[in-house]
Amino acid sequence: MEFFLITLLNSLSYGLLLFMLSSGLTLIFSMMGVLNFAHASFYMLGAYFAYQTGMVFGFWPALFLAPILVGVIGAITERYGLRKVHKFGHVAELLFTFGLAYVIEEVVHLIWGRAPVDYRIPESLNFTLFTLFNTQYPAYRAFMMLVSVGMLVSLYLVLTKTRIGLIVQASLTHPEMVQALGHNVPRVFMLVFAGGCALAGLAGVLGGNLFITEPGMAFSVGSIVFVVVVVGGMGSLVGAFIASLLIGSIQTFSVGFDLSFIDLMAGLGVIIDSNSSWYAGLSITISQTAPVLPYLLMVLMLIVRPRGLMGTRET
């Protein structure tokens, strides 16, 4: 019970972090049709910027500064990169962001080196919030959840209640019409791209010190975020939300189980001979399969329901 509750809380906070990443990706994708390969790189930049600005100003200003900086870089990327490539088609756009991911990783190597940087949880949040049975629950994880939910709610309000949100929504489906009504659609695109990148940056600020801030963090998170978007259905925010929580809990829970098929059979009274040729394969524990599970889920989803959980389009 203790394990279950704590893991549930952990997977919730991790899932919300994933959603912060996948929501930006989904918004950008459904608006511009561009799959931003460099999205996780912006997440990484968020963490590094927070580390750097945090050294000067402290954590709290960095919480705001870093996402803004990442957003500015996103806007520049859109304005001077993607917009130029746009005329060559979607493959070129995708490859552009792919190349950008390479370059960002190398620039991070260049500036901060290959080793992880010492980006820590701020002292003011480094305490135990409550003790559940015997496990202490850190306040930072709760803070992370709070920021994620706050971000979620404000994103929802901005998209549905404000004027700019309505224009964004209209540009999603009818860009020509919005343009004809006198709105600057390319600028809306730029804003959405910058906003999505800023969300990724915010996720980086929050995730960077909880996990680890190192140059490989973009690649390790990036592919999981893609799985989230595919499982949730391309272009669906609700789907991305469900899939984020689902994959967050799959990953968190599976790491905790140290059971293998052999243990299971032993529990049922069947002892498998350790000399058996299948022994090596069967002795793999669930926690060992943890890195593969999200991808397996994706493959299953593709076989059963190719458009994803909430996807509306086949392609």
Added chain:
Amino acid sequence: MERALNKSRLILWSSVALLFVLLPFVFPGGFALSILSQLGIAIIFALSYNMLLGQTGLLSFGHAVYFGLGAFVTAHAINFVEAGVFGLPMSFMPLVGGLAGLVFSLLLGFVTTRRPGTPFAMISLGIAEMVAASALMFTTFFGGEGGIVTNRTAGGVVWGISYGPQIQVYYLIAVWCFISMALMFVITRTPLGRIANAVRDNPERTQFVGYNPTRVRWIMMSLAGFFAGIGGALTTINYEIITAESLGLMASGNVVLMAFIGGIGQFWGPIIGAVLVTFLQSFLSNFTQAWLLYFGLLFLLIILFSPGGISSLITIHAPVWRAGVMKRLLPSYMFALWAGLVTLTGIIGVIELLYRGTLVVGVNVAVTWVFSGLLVLVGAFFLRRAIRAVTQVWEDLTPELARWS
């Protein structure tokens, strides 16, 4: 439709074969030979990738999976031969890798090719991650961190070939590279290859004509997996060790770069890319830590300014050459080259300064910083003008060229 085998094409292919035979004599020595062997493998791999991206329009980020799995199966096959489980001359070992690549791409391709376009790209990436993660799980097959070690002389001496010396391995790679190149070229001329092009350009219409686009994609992907597997098998024979790195995301990304830098519009584009990228990787990595950065920048530049890759830069000049007006382009090109070199020197200076801290021993660091910065600024200033000049000449030439094309 033109015939697949005409006179000029026969001459071209026989000169390629001759080139493969002669290369080790032109560039003797161990280092050159190992580079040449790498080149052969890279060419097979890049061309097989272009069967997906260039011909079928499938942007895959997981092509190294089939390359790597082919390599691992071959490594085990060689070890079986050494243990005496079955016999197979080493010369035919690439077929084992190819078949392994074929089987795995048939299996995985069935799932991945169900959706084209961007979803395909993401799914291929997910599959690649899945296989890479499994590689660390199933240590019996993948050998864990250390990989699988083999012995390429295991097959014994067949027809006087032992595969001990590198030169014999080079010729094995050259022969298989030539066969694969020829086969992949022939595939582009078959009805299947043509339909694959149609699926790339307009899947809906292909469906109306009576072909199943999903199946065409699946077949093309399986064939691409076959050739990738051949490349993987040759890697195993060449290095006698194979690790899980070879099927990881880095390897998959690498082949995307090769194909795209070379150009996916022409059959021979990826060959240029494979040669260039392999050279850059072997030589640049000796000189600088930042070679991946240069690489990424080169890739971005090509996407921004010449999305058809290097091969399209060559083909757009064919009409100019035929019209005999190349000399009118030259002055602006020389200007652009000069400005580009200045900018490049400045950028290299800045990047290397960031990496190393100093550039030239004995010279004040601040001076090198200012100098590199100045070079970038001056170069960029003139480069903008040069680009404008080049565009201007091209615009002037367009009406003349229209008569020639």
